[in-house]
Amino acid sequence: MNEWQSIAPYANEPLTDFQSEENRMAMEAAIARTKTILGASIPLRIGAEKIFTDLMTKSVNPGNLDEVVGYVSKADLEHAEQAMQAALFAFESWKKTPVVERASYLFRAARLMRERKHEFSALMVLEAGKNYAEADADAAEAIDFLEYYAREMIRLSQINETMPLVQIQGERNKFSYIPLGVGVVIPPWNFPLAICAGMTSAAVVAGNTVVLKPASPTPVIAYKFAKLMEEVGLPDGVINYLPGSGSEIGDYLVTHPKTRFISFTGSKEVGLRINKLAAEVAPGQIWMKRLIAEMGGKDGIVVDETADLDAAAQAIVTSAFGFQGQKCSAGSRALIVEDVYDEVVAKVTELTRRLAVGMPERNCPIGPVIDESSYRRILNYIEIGRGEGTLAVGGRIAGGNGYYIQPTVFVDVEGGARIMQEEIFGPILAIAKAKDWREAIRLYNDTEFGLTGSFFSTDVDRIEEAAETMHCGNLYMNRKCTGAFVGAHPFGGFNMSGTDSKAGGHDYLLLFTQAKAISFKTG
Known part of the structure; x- marks a missing residue:
């Protein structure tokens, strides 16, 4: 029996009741433990390499400006190109990895995150300024995304059994969803774990590799997620963690001829800029770049x-x-x-x-x-x-x-x-x-x-x-x-709110794939 088949039917991760003294004390203890390891230096993660740069940015607790959450290495253009090449190299083997195996990494990450939920929440309390309930909901949503997208990719891989094509006499017709290539993932700071994990895991479970550029105010929680994916054994180069300037490495990656898609969540202004940059065809580029964008609301x-x-x-x-x-x-x-x-x-x-x-x-x-x-x-x-x-x-x-x-x-x-x-x-x-x-x-x-x-x-x-x-x-x-x-309210909006990509919905993973039909002559 495959690992995914032994898991109970999908249900959303329950939220923690902090009216309970036991739960409140558990969160307080997690915050106290997290405070003992603040101020660490955070490297870039490119392929198998961890790279500490001379130029670092300081992530500060917005609720206590004297408290440094971490010192984060800052990538330059050379690192951006290195990350792109690492992702391109990893894609050649990752795209051939069976869907159930790709999904298994997400299931394992969800299980470990569930066991350490307060640990992830505590870091969001300190780096993003979330109270207990908001941080807990963020961590729960991250778990939901991992579980949901793993199951959805398995479902899509079974499309020929669940939604077979019309069969013509003398032919056998098949349909499949194949990965796009290397993508740039640019998550927001306001849901620094949930949306980061959701955007990244959707891309990789579909068979793509990514360069993950975390939001500048919350790079430490994004690194903690990247480390978790490393811990569950995700192959080197599938996720490349690359903090740095949006106007420098962000623009470089968006306009790179080997970038196949950009997954972005953030402001309308930045989203429109990315859309404009991505629309320009760079020398050597042989596709139209796909943009998946969620850009805010009123x-x-x-x-x-x-x-x-x-x-x-x-x-x-x-x-x-x-x-x-x-x-x-x-x-x-x-x-x-x-x-x-x-x-x-x-x-x-x-x-x-x-x-x-x-x-x-x-x-x-x-x-x-x-x-x-x-x-x-x-x-x-x-x-x-x-x-x-x-x-x-x-x-x-x-x-x-x-x-x-x-x-x-x-x-x-x-x-x-x-x-x-x-x-x-x-x-x-x-x-x-x-x-x-x-x-x-x-x-x-x-x-x-x-x-x-x-x-x-x-x-x-x-x-x-x-x-x-x-x-x-x-x-x-x-x-x-x-x-x-996740799963109950597929999320995404109209007009200047973005591309209505519907994160946490049945059709979200289609945005990270391309459909291929194959016909075999049998007679």
């Missing part, structure tokens, strides 16, 4: 007068301020019908006032934003918001030796305001009043993005119409607009 929650207003207010606050609003799915807008506007605003304001700001390692609900540039940008948006709406709560710097900002709510904001239109990626919520639920949906749709949204109502007919007319890739009814689960 997500919102619509509330009508029939809704459960307490549930709606809680969902608005959770969606807006979970992980300090640093999610592409964050509900940074609320569109509320005028009949219940004042009541919902009062509830949202009160819930926001209760949110304590402080160090993630102490499990405060609101922690720091990721770095100084984000901190300054968000504070600038607060000043913009003062001129575009009425400040209801927050609006100030919070105390602490880190990048702390109070969760902030602006009300009576017009639909065309900048804080209603631009992705802020921070703890700012803008609330607008609509004359009725259809106008609220129109305000919701009035954006260049289309990632997530929520509609709160108890009217079945309205819910059905909202399902058709709210234009986004992930729409939720009567729940928050964050928290997509």
Whole structure:
């Protein structure tokens, strides 16, 4: 029996209940252990080589600026070319590796990550500024991606049995999904384990090799994932860990003639730049590069007068301020019908006032934003918001030796305001009043993005119409607009939210493959 066949049917990794004293103490112990090994030097990983460079970047705890998480080697163009060559060399054997064997590495990595989940979460608390629940959910999602993509690749390899081609007399017809080649994987810092693991594992289980360029604010957790894949025996060169400058090595790899695909999650601006660079055909390039991009959102929650207003207010606050609003799915807008506007605003304001700001390692609900540039940008948006709406709560710097900002709510904001239109990626919520639920949906749709949204109502007919007319890739009814689960909520959006690649869905792995049909003459 193959290893994968002995595993129980797929189910999402359960989240940890930190109301339990035992679980809370286990996390505290993991954080304490992790703090004893902070400040280590992190090498590049190219093929079988670990390379320490003279030029290093410093990863700092955003919640305690005196604490260095790690010193990370910084790659240059020579290293980028070396990584590309290592990936090209490894691809020649990796593409021939049977699918079940490729999947087995992901299953083993998922099992080890599950055993060490608090260890991975603790590092995210310290490097990314996540509280316990946010870090735990990130680690759980990483496990889900590993398990799910392993199973999905096995399913795709059995396509001739499950979805056979039409057979013509005198022929035998086969269909298969084969790998693309070498890809560049550029994950974000806000889900530094889950999305990094998901993007990378999807590419490699499909038979590709990758150059992994981690996000600059969170390279240490990405290295911990790369080390895990090394530990489970993944062949050298399948994943090449290459931290460095996006404008230097990132551009070099995106424009390289041997790059077959780019898998990117990040801002709209960077995604559009990558799209433009990838569209140019370099000398010696014999294919159109494929771009898989998730580029953010300006997500919102619509509330009508029939809704459960307490549930709606809680969902608005959770969606807006979970992980300090640093999610592409964050509900940074609320569109509320005028009949219940004042009541919902009062509830949202009160819930926001209760949110304590402080160090993630102490499990405060609101922690720091990721770095100084984000901190300054968000504070600038607060000043913009003062001129575009009425400040209801927050609006100030919070105390602490880190990048702390109070969760902030602006009300009576017009639909065309900048804080209603631009992705802020921070703890700012803008609330607008609509004359009725259809106008609220129109305000919701009035954006260049289309990632997530929520509609709160108890009217079945309205819910059905909202399902058709709210234009986004992930729409939720009567729940928050964050928290997509692998397999249950394939994730990706419309318009400037990216290529609607649907991570954690049945068709995601197809983006890392090319389909090949073969016909054999039999008579």
